[in-house]
Amino acid sequence: MVTSYIPLNLDECLKILSDKQVRIVAGGTDMLIQNRSHTSMPIGFKSDVCYISNIEELKKIYEDETFVYIGSVCSLEAIMESELVPELLKNTILEMASPAIRHTATLAGNIGNASPAGDSLVPLYLLDALVEKRSIKGVSKVALSDFITGVRKIDLEKDELITKVIIPKISFTKSYFKKVGPRLSDAISKLSFAGAYKLENDLVKDIRIAFGSVNVTVVRRRDLEERLIGKTKDEVKKMVSEIVDWYEEFIKPIDDQRSNKEYRKSISLKLLRSFIENIE
Numbered sequence: 001m002v003t004s005y006i007p008l009n010l011d012e013c014l015k016i017l018s019d020k021q022v023r024i025v026a027g028g029t030d031m032l033i034q035n036r037s038h039t040s041m042p043i044g045f046k047s048d049v050c051y052i053s054n055i056e057e058l059k060k061i062y063e064d065e066t067f068v069y070i071g072s073v074c075s076l077e078a079i080m081e082s083e084l085v086p087e088l089l090k091n092t093i094l095e096m097a098s099p100a101i102r103h104t105a106t107l108a109g110n111i112g113n114a115s116p117a118g119d120s121l122v123p124l125y126l127l128d129a130l131v132e133k134r135s136i137k138g139v140s141k142v143a144l145s146d147f148i149t150g151v152r153k154i155d156l157e158k159d160e161l162i163t164k165v166i167i168p169k170i171s172f173t174k175s176y177f178k179k180v181g182p183r184l185s186d187a188i189s190k191l192s193f194a195g196a197y198k199l200e201n202d203l204v205k206d207i208r209i210a211f212g213s214v215n216v217t218v219v220r221r222r223d224l225e226e227r228l229i230g231k232t233k234d235e236v237k238k239m240v241s242e243i244v245d246w247y248e249e250f251i252k253p254i255d256d257q258r259s260n261k262e263y264r265k266s267i268s269l270k271l272l273r274s275f276i277e278n279i280e
């Protein structure tokens with residue numbers, strides 16, 4: 001028999017995680033699919049579960065001078081409605097799932113699932129997001145790009161909970177997200193792309209590029225971005241074919257039921273080309 005724990009505050013939750021062997025469920029929109037059972041209703045969880053969506057402390061979105069903090073049980077819809085959240089992330093969430101799912105699903109759940117096709121991961125990598133994790137022993141922060149260690153693999157101990165997603169406040173001249181999926185809503189990405197840049201007097205002060213669904217996790221290459229910083233926008237635009245060549249070796253998609261590797265690679269590089277050509 002499966003036991004369900006429903007803590008009402010963070011301390012209670014961390015104690016459960018410390019004392020019991022449980023799977024964490026936030027919105028449950030991945031967990032329900034992964035644990036669905038065709039013989040037992042409603043869901044065939046194989047271990048005890050801890051439902052965290054009632055923890056009030058984790059429902060807040062707030063800011064300080066440097067960061068925006070998103071509590072780990074805020075729904076995607078609440079994040080989309082917040083004035084504090086960067087437009088790039090909001091535009092991405094708008095393309096995720098459907099309104100019904102977005103009212104339940106969380107950003108931390110998208111991170112916890114660590115799917116190569118997790119849409120929010122692409123802007124979050126681009127924005128240098130951090131994950132705050134907590135256990136009864138203490139709290140720590142880790143870069144999202146270090147937190148996700150592989151396909152569905154994260155750097156989280158059994159007694160730890162993601163408590164916040166932390167986003168540095170950065171201003172861009174333009175930011176852009178594009179998802180390519182089989183249909184407009186309730187569709188998992190075939191591939192996705194995010195780009196952002198900041199220009200000052202036509203000089204590139206910052207430029208960031210990230211690809212989803214084309215490797216084990218999001219592809220972002222700071223070393224390649226740095227080669228473009230300090231150039232004029234026209235110099236960067238003239239380098240477009242060279243830039244596409246740089247990224248070619250890092251775009252290593254697979255064939256699966258949603259798409260094939262040739263399509264994923266070709267469209268990803270076309271989106272990169274278009275992003276560079278349209279720097280204004």
Ligand SMILES: Cc1cc2nc3c(=O)[nH]c(=O)nc-3n(C[C@H](O)[C@H](O)[C@H](O)COP(=O)(O)OP(=O)(O)OC[C@H]3O[C@@H](n4cnc5c(N)ncnc54)[C@H](O)[C@@H]3O)c2cc1C
Pocket residue numbers: 023024025026027028029030031032033052072073095096097098101104105106107108109110111112113117118119120156160161162163186187188189
């Ligand atoms: C119809 C449908 C459409 C979808 N469309 C999209 C889409 O367009 N794009 C997309 O990226 N995804 C999509 N998804 C997948 C899913 O909705 C997202 O990944 C969502 O963000 C998961 O959030 P959740 O709160 O429901 O996670 P849950 O299912 O509750 O959890 C997911 C994983 O994260 C872990 N976890 C959750 N919260 C925490 C925490 N605070 N600390 C530690 N671990 C935690 C869980 O243990 C589990 O391993 C879709 C799903 C469905 C059912």
